[in-house]
Amino acid sequence: MTNEGIERSRLFQQGSIEVICGPMFSGKTEELLRRLRRAQIAKLKVEIFKPSTDTRYDPTAVVSHDLNSIQSTPVETSSSILLLGGHTQVVGIDEAQFFDDELPNVCEALANKGVRVIVAGLDMDFSGKPFGPIPKLMAIAEFITKITAVCMACGAPASRSYRLIKSSETVLLGEKESYEPRCRICFNLDK
Template identity: 65%
Template sequence: MFIEPHIKGECGGWIEVICGSMFSGKTEELIRRLKRAKIANLKVEIFKPAIDIRYDEVKIVSHDENQIHSTPIDNSQKILLLAQDVDVVGIDEAQFFDDQLPYVCDELACRGVRVIVAGLDMDYLAKPFGQMPALLAKADYITKLHAICMRCGNIANYSYRKIPNEDRIMLGEKDVYEPRCRRCYTLGSALD
């Protein structure tokens, strides 16, 4: 169970990473934590990559259609400029950001900010994805969420791409991806 720390000050911030496969509830958990921070009257800024327009150009929207307003950005350094005098920073789809994101998160934590980051830990080839490995290494708290395998009903850690396309980044939903357990992911197209 996650326990929220209550320390603020010089380098009194921290980094929380929420990771897992597609359809595991990462964005839902991010939104839940950010809404709780707002209820506590903390100043919150929320960011998402500008390329993620699946549900909305501005809002972060979960698969369950829960949503929260955010600022789309194309460069993680902009977070430092836009997140002045805040208590909490939320970042969704971290795997799509540039290689400066881990340093940006470190800088914010050293300013005393609580940084909550959500993203896919592995791509569709089951390889570490984007900036997530560095963020997981720097995180003070990690929450790994699991989906349910669409083939057998077991716990799923993998995002299986159902259509042929070798681009590493391919935005999509249930028409393109499905969560699978290790066994069903490994068997791959033999199950289709």
């Protein structure tokens, strides 16, 4: 192997944190699945986790709105990820906004052990405020991919999740009956 090849190999073995964020219906889970499948094709050992509270499509699989899926391990706390994902090369975490505030520390510990950690989640809640552990994860991540959806009111790029039903609860599981993507202007028009 050449010196350049050895250097690239070392970089690949270093741990890292990647965050995929954006509003609902932007393709975050789809992008997470794409990256995890590529890691599997590369014959890397991959573990996938999701919060046990997210049972919208399937109790154990991570499922995108397009119904693409991959088996995962539902966990109640982020510390479980550290216990179950410590002997792998790639850890995928979906719906990260629903995890406790320890998730950034868990991801950091995994990355420090040489694990590639790929996290997907909403960066803002229904009111446009930073959501759960995602902001801190974005601060410590090596790579951030912010994806937009299409505004259902005007067709512009949408960066927010607009709640269609009345509720002040921060966490309200739902799909198209409860939420739609909106651009900044249309989001603020109907507040």
